[in-house]
Amino acid sequence: MGIYDFTVKTSKGAEKNLGDYKGKVLLIVNTASKCGFTPQFEGLQKLYDAYKDRGLEILGFPCNQFAEQEPGTGEEAQSFCKLNYGVKFQIFEKGDVRGETAQPLFKYLTAQKKFEGFDPNHPIAAKLEAALKANFPEYLEGDGIKWNFTKFLVDREGNVVKRFEPTTDPADIAKDIEALL
């Protein structure tokens, strides 16, 4: 079983076989709501703008298993939503990404690349870890997805080469993407 064996559904309900992305570098991300405070969407769109012509595709999978926001930003109220989440890359159907009910793709990704901890230097790391301990302590155990905006980088041959936690900003993934293009 490899990454190209999975079939998923786009946000418009069309079936999409990941085999269609053979030969591309992929960044697969579990995203948050189109109505929260979600600056990582902007960062991802910037990566997409910069590298799509060289073969990067970003695949966004919305999930509401986590509060509808990025970690640690709950106090920053925002009262609007964005058409197409404000991004141009492919968004898929909303679904679960952790636990028993997780989509097979995310079970596969998290089995390929384990959780290796948050980047303690990132400004949200301490808040995120505290919020998880307080509200979802079981999320901290094992290799499952911890929060919105966990990113998996896949090379042109379909190997899952790296996992980035929510504590890595999209801009900091650029050098890893370039290395694969």
Next chain:
Amino acid sequence: MVKVYSITTCPWCEKTKKYLASKGVEFEVRNIEENDEYAEECEKISGDTAVPVTTIDGKNFVLGFDKAKLDALIAG
């Protein structure tokens, strides 16, 4: 006529519509997810595709659900 540019499954759009209705304001809903012309209009007005955008004249607008700003807009 007040126009509210919206998308489906947008709680802030719903709040804005309910608030306007509660004030007895008549308005037209323009869904920018279903209508590309409305999407273009909305982007021209606010420079973005964030919604709700509430406007009367297509120049002054309120982005998001903000009661105070909506009051000011309605009062003209």
